[in-house]
Amino acid sequence: MRVLFFSIHGFEIKYIENANVNSIKMTFSKKILCEKTADLAKGFEAISIFTSDDANARVLEKLSVYGIKYIAIRATGFDNIDLTAAKKLGIKVANVPKYSPNAIAEHTVGLMLSLNRKIPIADKQTHQYNFKIDNLIGFDMRNKTIGIIGTGNIGSVVVKILKGFGCKLIGYDIKKKKKLEREFGLKYVTPEILYKKSDIISIHTPLNSGTYNMINKECMMLMKNNVMIINTSRGAIVNTKDLIKYLESRKIGSYGADVYENEKDIFFKDLSNNKNKDIQLIKLLSFRNVIMTPHQAFATKEALETIANTNINNLICWKTNQQCKNEIKKVKNSF
DSSP: OEEEEOSOOHHHHHHHHHHOTTOOEEEEOOSOOSTTTGGGGTTOSEEEEOTTOOBOHHHHHHHHHTTOOEEEESSSOOTTBOHHHHHHHTOEEEOOSOSOHHHHHHHHHHHHHHHHTTHHHHHHHHHTTOOOOTTOOOOOOTTOEEEEEOOSHHHHHHHHHHHTTTOEEEEEOSSOOHHHHHHHOOEEOOHHHHHHHOSEEEEOOOOSTTTTTOBSHHHHHHSOTTEEEEEOSOGGGBOHHHHHHHHHTTSEEEEEESOOTTOTTTTTSOOTTOSSOOHHHHHHHTOTTEEEOOSOTTOSHHHHHHHHHHHHHHHHHHHTTOOOTTBOOOOOOOO
């Protein structure tokens, strides 16, 4: 089996090469998969794609013509691939359903603490030999109400961590986990109650037609004044235009994110010398009460090893005509 890896990054190559003990013939490309680059897949049986790649219906049709039968995603989320079109074309798709929920959950809590205790501002002031703390006052996490939207693998770990801080935990998910209720005191509520009661809201839901821009002005109007919102899921779950409006009015006290609504052509690149920057992103980053990291929450050694191993294993299963347990067979439109 010959496999083309689109959107390859330097930080992942050694993990992929170490995982490839069965000597799949791999070709690495920094190119992002799109209609213009799909022809690079000629002569390959399978491709591996990243979150920045675009496998829409038109791209998949081209890939099918070129002989692509398998697509292995180096991520959990698969909102960047048209699964309905893939199924019609007979292209099998597999993801990495669980690699390190701890990595993303820990990053999530790190964003909460950084915003609350104003650590980036404090660090900058200290490096300038300004040791005043008048503008660095935070709050105790203990007894604060944290609303968790989505209590899957990552959301569950966030619940467990925050329980140790003594937080009051409420959550929303269509699938309730009794263990979280029983052992960690999580109380499931409606989205409306979660918005109204939470001091901090943390988002851990996949992006699909049911969650696109679900955090919008209608939701924000229900939230407490000075609420903190954390998003380590997908950027488009939050309506950025509405977010900026409510940051300006100070209805939203702070925002921490590892994702951005229009990150596709921005993240994983050095654009420091690029004059044609995203105007909306410039505005968002101008707020002192906003912290944004470049989709790095997953980037731990343990997570990268698991992603690489699972990705290669998915390809080997197809190569050897074994059943691939990570193959995606159903299209979900809600969470």
